[in-house]
Amino acid sequence: GENVEQHPSTLSVQEGDSAVIKCTYSDSASNYFPWYKQELGKGPQLIIDIRSNVGEKKDQRIAVTLNKTAKHFSLHITETQPEDSAVYFCAASIRWTNTGNQFYFGTGTSLTVIP
Amino acid sequence: EAQVTQNPRYLITVTGKKLTVTCSQNMNHEYMSWYRQDPGLGLRQIYYSMNVEVTDKGDVPEGYKVSRKEKRNFPLILESPSPNQTSLYFCASSLRQGGETQYFGPGTRLLVL
Numbered sequence: 001g002e003n004v005e006q007h008p009s010t011l012s013v014q015e016g017d018s019a020v021i022k023c024t025y026s027d028s029a030s031n032y033f034p035w036y037k038q039e040l041g042k043g044p045q046l047i048i049d050i051r052s053n054v055g056e057k058k059d060q061r062i063a064v065t066l067n068k069t070a071k072h073f074s075l076h077i078t079e080t081q082p083e084d085s086a087v088y089f090c091a092a093s094i095r096w097t098n099t100g101n102q103f104y105f106g107t108g109t110s111l112t113v114i115p
Numbered sequence: 116e117a118q119v120t121q122n123p124r125y126l127i128t129v130t131g132k133k134l135t136v137t138c139s140q141n142m143n144h145e146y147m148s149w150y151r152q153d154p155g156l157g158l159r160q161i162y163y164s165m166n167v168e169v170t171d172k173g174d175v176p177e178g179y180k181v182s183r184k185e186k187r188n189f190p191l192i193l194e195s196p197s198p199n200q201t202s203l204y205f206c207a208s209s210l211r212q213g214g215e216t217q218y219f220g221p222g223t224r225l226l227v228l
Contacts, residue, residue, distance in 0.1 A: 001174065006157070032214045043119075043205050043219030044158070051214075089157055093214060100146055100165030101213030102173060105158040 002027040004092050006106025013080050014114050021109045023090035024072040030092040032101065033066060033073050038087045038108075047088075048075070080113045087111070117142045119220035121206050127226045128196055136191045136223050138206030146213040147189035148173070149181065151202040152222075158205070164189055165212050196227045 003026040013019045025033075031052040036044035050057045050064045050073065057064050061080075066073040077084055090106040119140045128134055140147065148163040150173075160173030164183040178200055180192040189208075193200060203224050207217040 034217070043207075043222055045219070046216045049216070091158075095212065095214055096171070098165075099169060099171035100163060102163065102171070103148070103150075103158075103160050103213070103217075104174065105150075105160075107155060107157040 002030055002092055002094060002102075002104040004090060004104045004106045006090050006109060008109060009107065010110045010112075012112045012114060015080060015082060017080055019077045019080055019084070019111055019113075021075045021088055021090070021111075022072060023074070023092075023106050024070075025092040025104070026071065027092070027094060028068075028071070029094045030104075031095060032093040033064070034091050034093070035064060035075050036089045036091065038089065040086075044089060077111075080111075082113050082115050085111055085113045117218075119206055119208055119218050121204075121220040121223050123223060124221065125224050127228065129228050130197055131195050134193050134196060134225075136193075136204060136206075136225070138189045138191065138220060139187050140208040140218070141187065142208060142210075142218065143186065144208035144218075145186070145211050146209045146217075147183065148207045148213065148217070149179070149189070149191045150205045150207065151175065152205060153202050161191070161204075163213065196225075198227050201225060201227045
C-alpha cells in the first residue's frame with residue numbers, strides 16, 4: 001500500500017519567517033494531496049490541497065508544490081504568525097473506482113511560531 | 116450549523132465489551148470515513164464509505180466494523196475491544212467520493228482497560 005513520510009516532526013520558526021514541511025509518497029496512483037492543520041483538542045481542518053495534474057497552488061500565505069516524478073510535495077507558509085502554531089498533516093489519496101478515495105496520512109509536524 | 120458530530124466524546128470501557136461510536140453529518144455528504152490518531156503515527160484510516168451500503172477497508176480495519184444504512188450516519192463498531200484500540204477516533208465526511216474537503220468531527224477519546 002501507499003506510504004507517506006513527513007519531515008520534520010517538529011519545527012520552530014520566528015514570527016514573520018517562512019516554514020516548509022515536506023512529504024514523500026510511494027504509490028504513483030495517488031492523485032490527491034491535502035494538507036490539514038490540527039489545533040489542540042480539535043479535529044483536523046483542511047488548509048490547502050492539490051491534485052496530481054497541478055504543480056503548485058497558492059492561497060494567500062500558504063502554498064503547496066507537487067513533484068510527481070520525485071513523488072514529493074511540500075507545504076510553504078510565509079510570514080508566519082503565532083496563530084499558525086499547530087500540528088500539520090500531509091496526506092495522499094488513491095481513488096478507487098467503485099469505493100471512493102482511500103487516504104494515507106503523514107505522521108505530522110508540530111509547528112511553533114515564536115513571537 | 117453544518118457539522119460532523121460524534122458520540123460519545125470520551126469513553127472508558129473494558130476488554131471485550133462491545134461498543135459503538137456514532138457519527139452523523141448534516142451536510143448531505145456522500146463520503147464518510149473513520150480514522151484513528153495515535154502519538155507518532157498520525158492519522159490512519161479505518162474504514163470509509165462512498166455512499167449508502169458502499170464501504171471499504173482502510174489501512175487499519177482489524178477489530179472494527181462499520182455500516183452505512185443511511186446517508187447521514189456512519190457508526191463505528193468495536194465488537195470485542197482490546198487495549199490496543201485505545202486511541203483518539205475521528206469521523207469525517209466530504210461531498211462526493213472523498214477527493215475534496217473532508218470535514219472532521221471533534222473526536223472520541225477511547226480507553227480500553
